[in-house]
Amino acid sequence: MNTFKLDGIWDFYFDAEGKTIADTLPEINFDTALSVPGCYDVAAPFFGKRGIGYYRCITRTGGSIRLSIDGVGVEAKVFWDGKLIGNCPYAYMPEKFCFDAGEYKEHELVIAVCNHFNKIYFSYYDFYAYGGIFGSVKIEELPGYCIENLKVTTLDYQTGKLRADVKANRFLRKTLPITFEIDGKTVVTEKFTGKEQSYEFSVPDFKLWSPEKPNLHRMRVTLGTYEESLNIGIRTLETRGTQLYLNGKLLRLMGYNRHESHPEFGAATPPSLIASDLQTIKNQGCNFIRGSHYPQRESFLDACDKLGILVWEETLGWDVRDHELFTREFLFKQKDQAKKLSDIHYNHPCIIIWGFMNETLSEDKRCRKIIQKVYDVYKANDSTRWVTYASNRYEKDICMDIVDIVAMNPYPGWGGMTEINSIHRIRPRMEELKAAVPEGKPFIISEIGSAAIYGHRDPHRVRWSEEYQAELSTEVCHTVLGDDRFCGLAFWHFCDAKSYLTGGRVMGLNDKGLLDQYRRPKLGFDAISAYMKEFGYAPDNKKEGESK
Ligand code: ADA
Numbered sequence: 001m002n003t004f005k006l007d008g009i010w011d012f013y014f015d016a017e018g019k020t021i022a023d024t025l026p027e028i029n030f031d032t033a034l035s036v037p038g039c040y041d042v043a044a045p046f047f048g049k050r051g052i053g054y055y056r057c058i059t060r061t062g063g064s065i066r067l068s069i070d071g072v073g074v075e076a077k078v079f080w081d082g083k084l085i086g087n088c089p090y091a092y093m094p095e096k097f098c099f100d101a102g103e104y105k106e107h108e109l110v111i112a113v114c115n116h117f118n119k120i121y122f123s124y125y126d127f128y129a130y131g132g133i134f135g136s137v138k139i140e141e142l143p144g145y146c147i148e149n150l151k152v153t154t155l156d157y158q159t160g161k162l163r164a165d166v167k168a169n170r171f172l173r174k175t176l177p178i179t180f181e182i183d184g185k186t187v188v189t190e191k192f193t194g195k196e197q198s199y200e201f202s203v204p205d206f207k208l209w210s211p212e213k214p215n216l217h218r219m220r221v222t223l224g225t226y227e228e229s230l231n232i233g234i235r236t237l238e239t240r241g242t243q244l245y246l247n248g249k250l251l252r253l254m255g256y257n258r259h260e261s262h263p264e265f266g267a268a269t270p271p272s273l274i275a276s277d278l279q280t281i282k283n284q285g286c287n288f289i290r291g292s293h294y295p296q297r298e299s300f301l302d303a304c305d306k307l308g309i310l311v312w313e314e315t316l317g318w319d320v321r322d323h324e325l326f327t328r329e330f331l332f333k334q335k336d337q338a339k340k341l342s343d344i345h346y347n348h349p350c351i352i353i354w355g356f357m358n359e360t361l362s363e364d365k366r367c368r369k370i371i372q373k374v375y376d377v378y379k380a381n382d383s384t385r386w387v388t389y390a391s392n393r394y395e396k397d398i399c400m401d402i403v404d405i406v407a408m409n410p411y412p413g414w415g416g417m418t419e420i421n422s423i424h425r426i427r428p429r430m431e432e433l434k435a436a437v438p439e440g441k442p443f444i445i446s447e448i449g450s451a452a453i454y455g456h457r458d459p460h461r462v463r464w465s466e467e468y469q470a471e472l473s474t475e476v477c478h479t480v481l482g483d484d485r486f487c488g489l490a491f492w493h494f495c496d497a498k499s500y501l502t503g504g505r506v507m508g509l510n511d512k513g514l515l516d517q518y519r520r521p522k523l524g525f526d527a528i529s530a531y532m533k534e535f536g537y538a539p540d541n542k543k544e545g546e547s548k
Helices: 271-283 300-308 328-344 365-381 425-437 465-482 521-537 539-544
Strands: 003-005 009-014 032-036 052-061 066-072 075-080 083-088 092-100 105-114 138-141 147-156 161-168 178-181 186-194 197-201 217-223 227-230 237-240 243-246 249-251 253-258 290-291 312-313 350-357 386-388 406-408 443-445 488-489
Touching: 032 052, 052 138, 066 075, 083 092, 092 328, 092 365, 147 217, 147 365, 161 217, 178 197, 186 249, 197 521, 253 271, 271 300, 290 488, 300 312, 328 350, 328 365, 365 386, 425 465, 465 488, 465 521
Parallel strands: 253 290, 253 488, 290 312, 312 350, 350 386, 406 443, 443 488
Antiparallel strands: 003 138, 009 032, 009 052, 052 105, 066 092, 066 138, 075 083, 075 105, 147 161, 161 197, 178 186, 178 217, 217 227, 237 243, 243 249
């Protein structure tokens, strides 16, 4: 089976007048060229523009194929030899399309990308809506049928027993042999009949996956002449009272929220930058990233699997206002995203939390229904992971009982702008928040932080100075990390990220990064590093290490 990526330089045309993508392609004069993956609105001549970008590549293939696109912004339609074959309705969401590519010869693939706001990506979100193709474009030449969905679940981390749930696509109409190999050893040889089957087996010479020892096994599955290979990690998540456990060991999460954002790449950050961001986080002693506020790239998740960085991945939806929130369309789109995301990224051991609807109206009964429904979709599709949303309704929140982990985004020490310094407010506020969490629920701080303009130094430690951010970050570490009532902490945020000039964002940036947008550390980053060096954050994990 032939598989290849189409990443490279594609033909490009920008229609500045375009508002929505039609189902038929117009006559296009591809007058320039751009990179895929890449964003068209991060550099001249299309910097900051909104419209439709048409990307074209010519590729030699044929027969039954599966085309994968690892995220676009803000939405896209996909055309094969001029014919519409599918939509990418959600920004950042990976999509796959199986179709008959025709005779084996050169074909034209056009991806039309529109970066106007839409009914899931609203203009008031506090992160820039980039236009482009954010991840790789891949083709798999199929024998007609294929495995549409493969879910590998750890059944018992003590014996290395797994279950693989296999769903074939609708083109499979006969019984075929299926095999599973792990690290080159065959563990299952069976017949695959019908559309869906499950297999249980033990991994020979298994090693557990954990943040400290991110051991991966290589799995190869063949169904008739179809095959696919993937990395798997053996690990189990569990809650005991208010505490989180991974493979039976107490787990403490410490890290950052992170946007896919860079001045030169926009949301199409290259694997080299992703890997160096993750190394920076890991070297500091952190083990956790909240992928705020949308689905993540495959390269990011692959790197987290390999480096042992735990991930909260979430659907797109940020502080959505009531007239947009309480519509059927919004609920449908949240549920649809939750299902797609938990299908497509199911096999990444790094993902431990599925999230949705950042900072929603969780004090409202009508919103409670939505939260329950999206939660149920995730849980029905994946009962092995924790599901939550990040709340900023605090004491008023009426939905905390629904989710597996209560997550809050408080900003004590940053608000209260009439004071010169509000850092003394952090401790008492954290005590109040602890009291607001329902008894018996694990609790994490999913965002906390303060703005600092890179290079802005001030002897009086005023707001927006690096000193203020450093002092606040240290106080947060002291308050949260030593206290067992908190299972985790994610600073807002790893690095500065492009937003808009509206909402008081200096230079159009969300400048609460501990690094600036070019990844230069501010004093706050060093302050956290110093804290981690002195105190660590998960003594239990640190002392013991792990054998199996
Ligand atoms: C919220 C939100 C973040 C960011 C942050 C801020 O907590 O979830 O996306 O906008 O506020 O910087 O104010």
